[in-house]
Amino acid sequence: MNVDGQAPGSGTDLGALTGLRSGKRSFYPAYVRSTERLERAVEALDGISRALVRTAEGPRALVEAVVRAAAEHLRARRLLLAVADGALRAARPRFLLLADDVLIDDETMLPADVRAHLAVLRTRPWEAESADGGDGWVRAPMTLDDEPVGGIAAQPGTGLEVADTDLAILRVLANQAAVALHNSYLFHSATRLRGRTEQLSEAAARQAKDLAARSAELAETQARLVEAMQRQALDDERHRIARELHDSVTQYVLSAGMTMEVCRAELAALGDPVAEIAGRLAAAKDLNRQAVERLRAAIYALHHTTDEPPGPLPVMLERLSTVHLRSDLEVRVRVAGSPVPLPPRAEQSLLRLAGEALFNAGAHGGAGRAVVRLGYRPGAVVLSVSDDGTGEPAQLRRALRLCRAADLSGRHRGLANMLARAEELGGTLSIRRARLGGIQLRVQIPLPVPTDPEIADDE
Incomplete structure (x- = not known):
């Protein structure tokens, strides 16, 4: 350790956290104060860890946890955390004030001096670094990727001496709040996207199922159409055959029957010598009648194969x-x-x-x-x-x-x-x-x- 109380190559925040400038016994009171600050710093860091694990609860719960941890560290009567205009656009709330253990996010309820600090944090976050602005307030910037995105302004408790250690704690809290706010936004965005993806997947599955059902219906309809066309072709052929049977074959059979009847009558008039022939013609007439009946039945069937209900x-x-x-x-x-x-x-x-x-x-x-x-x-x-x-x-x-x-x-x-x-x-x-x-x-x-x-x- 060098004479300034810092290890070679260490950052300024480490020195601010320890608060040591010398290891000599004459500086024992400063050592005690540094020990107390270190203990408070550890408590504040523990508060930060408790705040960060609440990211999944939403941005507001995170901001409330950070504000309370910072206020507890400074024993602050009032503490304000704000996000700069145009930065972390998805962060909500944009500011939060803890006053007398009451959280306020309504700008119309803010006192005038708090509004002044809110304006600095919103519009000029690069000016947020301030140990004492002359009004008893301290400010620490909130950065993300080395860019100022807001800050913390606090009114420490009475009798509390704000040291570099305290400002370092505020910076750590503010920076971690910025990161956690961004991560919380990403987490909830991913959750919404996952839910939307699941909805789209379910919708796609339903559409695929519906498309399969419609394809099956279309295939069935096409099959029925082909079958109907085939039946129509068969019906047309049946009707053609029926017309041919009615217009030609049936007429010939009827004519043959009439001719046989005339011959039978003439033979019957000749007497016994031709009675046997007349009897044979009677049997032929009966066969002719049966043929006509079958032709008519066939014509009926051909005409009514598919037309009947x-x-x-x-x-x-x-x-x-x-x-x-x-x-x-x-x-x-x-x-x-x-x-x-x-x-x-x-x-x-x-x-x-x-x-x-x-x-x-x-x-x-x-x-x-x-x-x-x-x-x-x-x-x-x-x-x-x-x-x-x-x-x-x-x-x-x-x-x-x-x-x-x-x-x-x-x-x-x-x-x-x-x-x-x-x-x-x-x-x-x-x-x-x-x-x-x-x-x-x-x-x-x-x-x-x-x-x-x-x-x-x-x-």
């Missing part, structure tokens, strides 16, 4: 019993269980299975009665068509096996198509003897049914 499968089965059939085939539809919605193409496939079975019962089995049963079970849908015709289950099963292996003539393709439809729905097809005496064709489809099965068209 849609309905559940039981309703469509009831409608089926009125078309595609001989007039002398009696059909009953029975439904068991609680109906469940099925995919449209699955219902269409089951409907075609029933239609094909009824057609076979009337056309090939010579049936007069048929029963269509639709059963809804917990894990499956069962559709069966029974008739009282002359069909043989074993013969049909054998024909179906041969048809699947190789059917060059195209016979029994209806059975093959029915089996293909059942398998494409994940189900099974069985042929057995019906209680009515004829054939029972039974299809069982597991639930849930595939939503978009590939249904084969009748060939």
Whole structure:
């Protein structure tokens, strides 16, 4: 230690804090005073540390803690901390006065002498350094990055001698207040930005979810549009075929029937020699009538395949019993269980299975009665068509096996198509003897049914 009481190269603040100028015994009273000041300095620094850890509570709590720590150190009756105009723009409050343990931040409530010091700290912070301005006040500047940004002005307690140590403590408090105010602003700004970022992230997630939902809706709409266009093309073709059947084939069949009726009448007039031929013509007339009925049913079906209002499968089965059939085939539809919605193409496939079975019962089995049963079970849908015709289950099963292996003539393709439809729905097809005496064709489809099965068209 040199004669001035400072280590070589140490700063002026360290000397001010210790207050020592000599180590001689003759300076013992000064040593005692310096010890007391050092103790007060340590207490003030402890107050600074307590103030700095309150940064997260907000700028005002920090300013209040610094003001109280500085006032306690100087035993000040009044102490003012202020931020210069244009500096630390986000700092709030811009000034704070502690007077008689009351905090004031309303400028209209400030005494005149305090306003004078506030003006210096606001407009001329570089002039804030003052040990005694002649009015009993002391000032210390507040700096940040070596730039004055405000200061502290205090009216020390009576009998307190303000030394360089005290001014150093005020400078430390003021500077730390400036740094802490800036850090508090950055902390709260980062908190707000983080909250805003989280809000934007949540909004982006919601928008992404909404966009995914809208994309799915768009894809579904496009699929429906394509399906509608395909159905429209099929409807147009069906209508064209229906017109052709009505305008040409049906007229030819009707003309043939009328010709046979005329011939039969003429033969009947000739007497017994041609009675047998007349009887054959009567059978041919009956076949002609059945052909006309089937043509009309086909024309009706072609015109109403998609134009009829849609309905559940039981309703469509009831409608089926009125078309595609001989007039002398009696059909009953029975439904068991609680109906469940099925995919449209699955219902269409089951409907075609029933239609094909009824057609076979009337056309090939010579049936007069048929029963269509639709059963809804917990894990499956069962559709069966029974008739009282002359069909043989074993013969049909054998024909179906041969048809699947190789059917060059195209016979029994209806059975093959029915089996293909059942398998494409994940189900099974069985042929057995019906209680009515004829054939029972039974299809069982597991639930849930595939939503978009590939249904084969009748060939």
